[in-house]
Structure formats: C-alpha cells, structure tokens
Amino acid sequence: MTLQQCYQALGGDYDDVLGRLRSERLVQKFVLKFLDDGSYRLLLDSIAAGDAQEAFRAAHTIKGMCQNLSFTLLANSVSELTDCLRKGSLEGHEQYLPKVQEDYEKTVAAIKEFASSNL
Amino acid sequence: MPDRVSDKRERILVVDDSEMNRSILADMLSDKFDVTEVENGEVALQLLAKEAHSFSLMLLDIVMPIKDGFDVLTEMNRTGLIEDLPVIMVSAETASAQIERAYELGATDFIMRPFDASIVYRRVLNTISLYAKQRKLMSVIEQQIAEKEQNNSLMVDILSHIVEFRNGESGLHILHVRTITDFLLRKLIKKTTRYSIAEEDIPVISLASALHDIGKIGIDDKILNKPGRLTPEEFAVMKSHSMIGASMLNSLSMYKDDPLVKHAYEICRWHHERWDGKGYPDGLKGDEIPIAAQIVALADVYDALTSERVYKPAFPKERARDMILHGECGEFNPLLLECFADEFDNICAIFTGNISRNIAQNDIRQIAKAALRSQGVTASERTLKLLDYERMKYNFYAQLTDEIQFEYNVENDLLRLNPVGANKLGVDTEIIAPASSAKLKAQLGEGWFEGMKKVLRRTKPDSPEFSRECQLLLGGERRWYKVIMRLIWAEEIEPTISSVIGKVVDVNTTHVAISELKEKSIRDPLTGLLNREGVNEAIEHKFDTFPERRFAVAVLDVDDFKSANDIYGHMFGDKVLQELSERLLHSTRVHDLCARIGGDEFLIVFDYSPEYDIHSIVARVHHSLCGRVDDFDLSVSMGIVEMTSKAQKFPSLFKKADAALYVSKNGGKGSYTFYDDTMKGASPRK
Numbered sequence: 014m015t016l017q018q019c020y021q022a023l024g025g026d027y028d029d030v031l032g033r034l035r036s037e038r039l040v041q042k043f044v045l046k047f048l049d050d051g052s053y054r055l056l057l058d059s060i061a062a063g064d065a066q067e068a069f070r071a072a073h074t075i076k077g078m079c080q081n082l083s084f085t086l087l088a089n090s091v092s093e094l095t096d097c098l099r100k101g102s103l104e105g106h107e108q109y110l111p112k113v114q115e116d117y118e119k120t121v122a123a124i125k126e127f128a129s130s131n132l
Numbered sequence: 133m134p135d136r137v138s139d140k141r142e143r144i145l146v147v148d149d150s151e152m153n154r155s156i157l158a159d160m161l162s163d164k165f166d167v168t169e170v171e172n173g174e175v176a177l178q179l180l181a182k183e184a185h186s187f188s189l190m191l192l193d194i195v196m197p198i199k200d201g202f203d204v205l206t207e208m209n210r211t212g213l214i215e216d217l218p219v220i221m222v223s224a225e226t227a228s229a230q231i232e233r234a235y236e237l238g239a240t241d242f243i244m245r246p247f248d249a250s251i252v253y254r255r256v257l258n259t260i261s262l263y264a265k266q267r268k269l270m271s272v273i274e275q276q277i278a279e280k281e282q283n284n285s286l287m288v289d290i291l292s293h294i295v296e297f298r299n300g301e302s303g304l305h306i307l308h309v310r311t312i313t314d315f316l317l318r319k320l321i322k323k324t325t326r327y328s329i330a331e332e333d334i335p336v337i338s339l340a341s342a343l344h345d346i347g348k349i350g351i352d353d354k355i356l357n358k359p360g361r362l363t364p365e366e367f368a369v370m371k372s373h374s375m376i377g378a379s380m381l382n383s384l385s386m387y388k389d390d391p392l393v394k395h396a397y398e399i400c401r402w403h404h405e406r407w408d409g410k411g412y413p414d415g416l417k418g419d420e421i422p423i424a425a426q427i428v429a430l431a432d433v434y435d436a437l438t439s440e441r442v443y444k445p446a447f448p449k450e451r452a453r454d455m456i457l458h459g460e461c462g463e464f465n466p467l468l469l470e471c472f473a474d475e476f477d478n479i480c481a482i483f484t485g486n487i488s489r490n491i492a493q494n495d496i497r498q499i500a501k502a503a504l505r506s507q508g509v510t511a512s513e514r515t516l517k518l519l520d521y522e523r524m525k526y527n528f529y530a531q532l533t534d535e536i537q538f539e540y541n542v543e544n545d546l547l548r549l550n551p552v553g554a555n556k557l558g559v560d561t562e563i564i565a566p567a568s569s570a571k572l573k574a575q576l577g578e579g580w581f582e583g584m585k586k587v588l589r590r591t592k593p594d595s596p597e598f599s600r601e602c603q604l605l606l607g608g609e610r611r612w613y614k615v616i617m618r619l620i621w622a623e624e625i626e627p628t629i630s631s632v633i634g635k636v637v638d639v640n641t642t643h644v645a646i647s648e649l650k651e652k653s654i655r656d657p658l659t660g661l662l663n664r665e666g667v668n669e670a671i672e673h674k675f676d677t678f679p680e681r682r683f684a685v686a687v688l689d690v691d692d693f694k695s696a697n698d699i700y701g702h703m704f705g706d707k708v709l710q711e712l713s714e715r716l717l718h719s720t721r722v723h724d725l726c727a728r729i730g731g732d733e734f735l736i737v738f739d740y741s742p743e744y745d746i747h748s749i750v751a752r753v754h755h756s757l758c759g760r761v762d763d764f765d766l767s768v769s770m771g772i773v774e775m776t777s778k779a780q781k782f783p784s785l786f787k788k789a790d791a792a793l794y795v796s797k798n799g800g801k802g803s804y805t806f807y808d809d810t811m812k813g814a815s816p817r818k
Contacts, residue, residue, distance in 0.1 A: 029246075030246075032248075033246060033247060033248040033249060034156070034160075034247075034249055035249045035250070039156075039159055042159075043152060043155070043156055046151075046152050046155065047152065050150070050151065050152055052150065067197070069195075070149070070195055070196070070197055073195045073224065074149060074150045074153075074195070076224050077150055077153055077223075077224040077245050078150055078152050078153065080224055080245045080246040081152070081153060081156055081245055081246045081247055082246075083246065
C-alpha cells in the first residue's frame with residue numbers, strides 16, 4: 014500500500030498535504046504519528062467523565078491534526094463535534110460522536126494497513 | 133542565503149498542546165531556526181520568565197489546557213514582554229471574534245491550520261527580521277540619545293564650573309542646586325498635577341539648573357569677587373546677571389526649541405523672582421514665574437545660606453531651612469515650601485554622604501580650571517581672537533599666493549616656509565639650522581646664508597626693509613626673483629634681530645620683458661648694432677670700468693651711399709648697411725663696440741691693450757670693411773681719435789673723430805685719418 018492509497022482509503026487529500034508539507038517523508042512521519050496521539054482516547058474519556066471542556070479541547074486538537082494532515086473525512090466530522098462542544102456542555106454530542114468514531118476507525122485502519130505494508 | 137537574519141540562529145518558542153502540531157511546526161522551521169517546544173501556556177510563561185530575551189519569536193496555539201493562548205498574551209501584556217517578543221498565533225480557530233481578540237492582545241500575526249510549510253517559514257522570517265530591525269534601530273536611537281545627553285551634560289558642567297571658579301566658589305554650589313532641584317521636582321509631581329512636568333523633564337530641568345548663574349560671566353571681576361558687601365550701585369550691576377544669562381541663551385537661535393535651552397532660559401532669567409512679586413528682574417508674581425525657576429530660586433537660596441561667603445558665615449542646615457520656611461529670604465510658593473520641608477532630611481543625607489557621586493565631575497572641574505588658568509594671563513581674549521583672525525587671514529593669502537614666503541627665527545635658528553614655497557624649493561615647511569641644509573644649498577647656492585647675513589648686518593632698526601633682485605635656481609630653472617625682507621628687532625637696550633620675514637617673488641617675466649625692452653631701445657633695428665643711446669651708455673660704462681685699457685674712437689660712413697640708394701633702391705641701401713655691419717662685427721674684437729649712429733654713419737670704440745698699435749688695427753679693420761656688395765663698390769671713410777687722457781669725455785672724442793672723418797672725405801674717399809690738433813674745428817657738423 015502506498016501513502017497515496019492510504020489517503021484514498023481514509024478519505025484524505027494527498028495532493029493537498031504534499032503541497033503544504035513539501036515532502037512525502039514528512040507526510041509519512043506525521044501520518045504514522047497520528048496513531049500515537051492520545052487525543053482521541055482523551056475525547057472519549059472526557060465525554061464518559063462528563064468533562065465538556067476537556068472534551069472540547071481534545072476534539073479541537075484532533076481537528077487541528079486532521080486539518081494539518083488533510084484527513085478530510087475525519088476533519089469534517091470532528092469539526093462538527095468541536096463546534097457542538099464549544100458551548101461548554103456535552104449537550105447534543107451524541108448527534109456527532111458516532112460519525113467521528115466511524116471515521117476515526119476507518120482512518121486508523123488505513124494507516125495501520127499502510128504501516129504494516131511498509132515495515 | 134539572503135533570507136538569513138543574522139549569523140546567529142534565532143530561537144523560536146512553539147507553544148501547542150498537540151505534540152503532532154508542534155512537531156510539524158518544528159520540522160518546518162528547524163532548518164533555519166532553533167525551536168523549543170512546550171505543551172501549554174503555563175509552561176511557556178514559566179520559561180519566558182526565565183529567558184524571554186533568548187527568544188526571537190513565539191508561535192502560540194489558542195486552545196490549550198491549564199493556560200491557553202489568551203492567558204499567555206494577557207500575562208505578556210502585564211509584564212510588557214509583548215512589546216519585545218513577537219507572537220504569531222497558530223490555530224484551527226476560524227471564529228473572527230477569537231482572531232480579533234488575539235490581535236487586540238498584541239499578537240503580530242495569525243497562521244491558520246492546516247499549515248503550509250512555506251507560508252509558516254516566510255511569516256516567521258518576516259516577523260523576525262522586522263523585529264530585529266526595530267531592535268537595532270531602538271538600540272541606535274537609545275545610544276544616540278544617551279550620547280547627546282552626555283554631551284549636553286558635559287558642556288553644561290564645564291560652562292557652569294567656569295562661572296563658579298570665576299566666582300571664587302567651591303564648585304559644589306552647582307552640584308547642590310542641581311541635586312536640590314531634582315529632589316524638589318520629584319516631590320512636586322507627586323503632590324500636584326498643577327504643573328505639566330513629566331518624569332522625563334526632570335533630568336533636563338535639573339541639568340538646566342546648573343546654568344542659572346552663567347550670566348555672571350558678563351559681570352566685572354571686581355564686583356563679582358569683591359571681598360565684602362556690595363554697594364547699591366554694584367548690587368545693581370550684579371543683579372543684571374539674570375538678564376545677561378537669559379540673553380546669552382536667547383541668542384542660541386538654533387537651539388531655541390531645545391528643552392534644555394528653554395528651561396535654562398527660564399531659570400537664568402527668573403531665578404531671583406519671588407512668589408510675592410518682590411524679586412528681580414521682572415517682578416513676576418506667583419505662578420507667572422515658571423516652576424523650574426521657582427525651584428532653582430529656592431535651591432539657590434538654601435545653598436547660599438548654608439555656604440560660607442566673604443560677608444557671612446555658613447548657617448547651620450536647620451537654621452537655613454527655617455529662614456526659608458519663615459520667609460526671611462523672600463516669599464516662595466507654599467506648595468514648594470511643603471516639598472522642601474518634606475524632602476529636607478533626604479537632601480541633608482545626600483550632602484553629608486559622599487558628595488562627588490560622579491568621578492567625571494572632578495575631571496570637568498579640572499577642564500574648567502585649566503580653561504580659566506589659560507585665560508587672561510598674558511593676552512586678553514580679544515587679543516587672542518584678533519591673533520586668530522590674523523592667522524586665518526595670513527593662511528588664506530599664503531595659500532592663494534604663488535610666492536615663497538618665509539620667516540626666520542634667529543633665536544631658534546628655524547626657517548619656516550609657506551607650503552607653496554616649501555614645494556618650490558623642494559624642502560620641508562620647517563627647517564632647523566637652514567644654514568647647513570644641503571637642500572637649500574643646492575637650490576640657493578653654497579654661500580646664500582652668508583650672503584644674507586651680510587645683507588642683514590647692513591640693515592638698521594630704522595630701515596628694516598630690504599629688497600634685491602637676483603637669479604635663483606629653483607626647480608631646475610634659473611629665473612629672476614625679487615627678494616623682499618623685513619627684519620624684526622627685539623626691543624631691547626641693544627637692539628638685536630629676532631626674526632626675518634619676507635617673500636621671494638618670481639619677477640622673471642617682468643625682468644625678461646624689461647631687459648628685452650631695454651635691449652631694443654639701445655639697438656638699431658636694421659643692423660642689430662648699438663644705436664647712439666646704446667653706445668653712449670656702453671662707452672661711459674667701458675671707460676669707467678676698465679681704466680687700465682686704452683681706447684680709440686672711430687667714426688665712419690659709406691662713400692657715395694646716396695648714389696647706391698638712388699641707383700639700386702632703398703632695399704639695396706639697407707642691404708649695404710647690413711653687410712657693412714656684418715663686416716664690422718667680424719673685423720672688430722669682442723671688447724670693441726660697434727654702433728650705427730645715423731643713416732650710413734657708424735662708430736667703433738676700439739678697446740685695446742697698450743702693447744698693440746692702434747694704427748695697424750685700424751688699417752686691418754678699414755681694409756676688411758671695403759669691398760664689393762653685389763654691383764656696388766663699397767668703400768668707407770673713417771676718422772679716428774685716440775683717447776690720450778682719462779679726463780677726455782666721449783662727446784669731445786666724438787667731435788674729434790668726426791673732424792678726422794671730414795678730413796678723410798675731403799682727402800679722397802675710401803681712406804682713414806687719425807685726428808691731430810690741426811684738425812680742430814674741421815668738422816662742418818653740428
């Protein structure tokens with residue numbers, strides 16, 4: 014699996030990210046780093062604990078990373094969740110969280126497949 | 133790399149809670165910058181508190197745990213760090229209210245996620261360069277201001293100390309007044325906003341206070357340093373020092389708007405005014421008196437009271453304070469008296485401590501002292517100025533001229549030349565012991581100095597000028613120069629020459645022109661022989677100069693010259709005369725004189741040694757003169773007279789020779805005749 018195929022699988026924009034980061038090596042490095050980021054875990058834990066502020070920050074961080082990596086699919090769904098959480102309460106998050114979870118799994122699965130085929 | 137700001141790598145602080153975002157930024161920038169990453173605002177502020185100035189730029193996320201981006205900006209505003217450290221916000225935030233707030237808090241720029249590597253790099257670089265330039269400019273300006281203030285301060289110190297020393301004061305008065313002024317001003321602006329004095333005006337006013345008495349420069353020494361109280365008349369003169377000082381400053385038209393000069397003007401003019409209008413020179417009342425002058429007035433009075441003067445002892449500090457507070461030294465602004473009472477202990481403390489806070493003060497005092505010492509000892513300032521003026525004038529003319537100008541000082545055996553002269557002679561402008569200078573000898577001849585000494589010995593104090601024309605070999609060319617000298621005599625009982633000044637003017641052109649003219653005037657243009665005037669002069673000279681030699685005068689003319697002219701024309705006539713001149717020059721010797729004295733009349737003065745026979749000389753010459761010129765048979769008649777006594781003058785000799793010629797003509801042409809007394813009166817001519 015190539016990096017480009019990986020982007021196709023996770024619903025991202027490979028040309029866009031390459032245009033901004035300028036090197037395939039860098040893109041690959043950060044794509045792989047995405048697996049280690051704890052923000053998604055923090056998001057789920059904060060929601061479970063009812064901590065809306067922390068949940069907002071976690072969603073916001075994921076949004077930022079996705080934007081930087083041109084993970085368009087996940088960026089869109091997490092962006093909607095971020096806006097929902099911005100008001101400071103968890104109210105209404107159920108409407109957006111499942112889509113985020115679905116897109117996140119899809120993204121991580123694609124990256125993992127890419128990682129295993131390139132190791 | 134043209135993008136480089138400096139050789140030193142700039143350091144950038146990246147503040148973002150997402151490790152990946154920090155990492156992306158670090159990767160984009162680490163080629164050109166040193167990047168430090170921290171994960172939230174709290175850590176960032178801790179780091180900045182320690183080493184804010186090691187960073188050139190901060191990239192700041194907004195949404196972070198513990199302390200977010202706005203918290204960081206707010207804190208930086210509180211500490212003022214926001215002025216020095218540029219902040220670029222990096223955020224996924226797109227809400228315009230958030231962006232607006234960041235800018236309001238002093239963020240320099242805003243970069244949206246997702247990051248574009250080249251945009252991030254470019255914005256970071258631009259911001260850093262901009263700030264680096266600003267920092268550089270700031271430091272340049274700060275330095276210039278510091279220098280300017282230092283210069284001002286130095287000048288003021290020197291000036292005021294000159295006044296003090298002239299005034300016979302210790303030099304501390306200025307310092308005291310300045311210190312008290314400073315204290316009172318600081319206290320006053322805490323007490324009231326009535327006077328528009330800013331914190332930064334205080335050093336300027338304090339400095340200006342040092343000039344309060346500069347007008348005393350214009351007061352007569354006798355009054356200024358009079359031991360004892362002044363008479364009412366003298367006091368009136370003394371009082372004028374405030375107006376004198378003011379007008380001195382007023383005349384600095386270029387600096388009129390300078391705050392220092394403005395304050396100094398107020399202080400000089402009005403530091404003897406009093407709150408109740410009873411002061412001088414203008415009798416201003418209350419706050420009509422500028423506050424700076426009011427303060428200096430009080431400071432001046434206090435220091436005068438606590439200092440010893442010729443007419444009074446020093447009062448104890450507390451006594452002086454009370455005298456002022458009770459109006460014994462004139463009325464002061466009540467508010468100012470309050471400040472004075474409040475600050476009294478502080479003022480005393482300063483003065484009992486080490487008073488010379490500043491080592492430079494001492495140096496300045498030395499300069500001022502030296503300035504005073506050198507002044508007025510031998511020459512008044514006016515004389516020095518005049519001297520200076522004359523020097524300038526002299527130098528100006530010396531540069532313009534083409535002449536060699538010199539000045540020889542006898543005592544020092546030193547010859548000074550103007551640059552033009554030194555250049556012409558190929559020597560230095562100053563020559564010690566010129567008599568032994570090989571270069572001068574080469575230019576002026578071996579014995580030039582002895583020759584000059586001889587001339588100098590002949591001059592006398594009542595006729596000290598001397599001039600002579602002579603030929604000098606300058607720059608490899610021998611030309612005529614006129615040397616003009618004047619001796620300076622030292623005024624002693626036995627007058628001696630102290631120096632010689634003079635110049636050497638190139639008169640070659642004139643000289644040559646004159647001698648050419650002279651030459652023309654004594655020569656016959658057709659033949660180049662001497663004419664009548666020329667030969668007259670030459671004969672006299674010859675007779676005078678060579679008394680041991682013998683002379684004979686011969687007069688000759690061309691036989692039938694008129695027919696040569698008539699037959700062959702004037703051109704041919706001229707040719708005959710020219711041919712005859714040639715033959716004359718060839719047949720006579722160097723010391724003989726030949727002249728054409730009329731149309732076809734010539735004259736020869738034979739100059740011969742006694743052992744020669746004049747008869748044979750004449751025979752040879754006469755023979756060589758005759759002979760054909762083209763078709764014309766040139767023959768010459770000649771009459772000769774020997775000079776038998778030194779008493780014989782040329783006119784009488786000429787007459788005798790002419791008489792002999794007449795005899796020759798009558799006796800047949802083409803012959804010569806020696807005069808004898810039988811021929812007396814033979815000449816038919818005038």
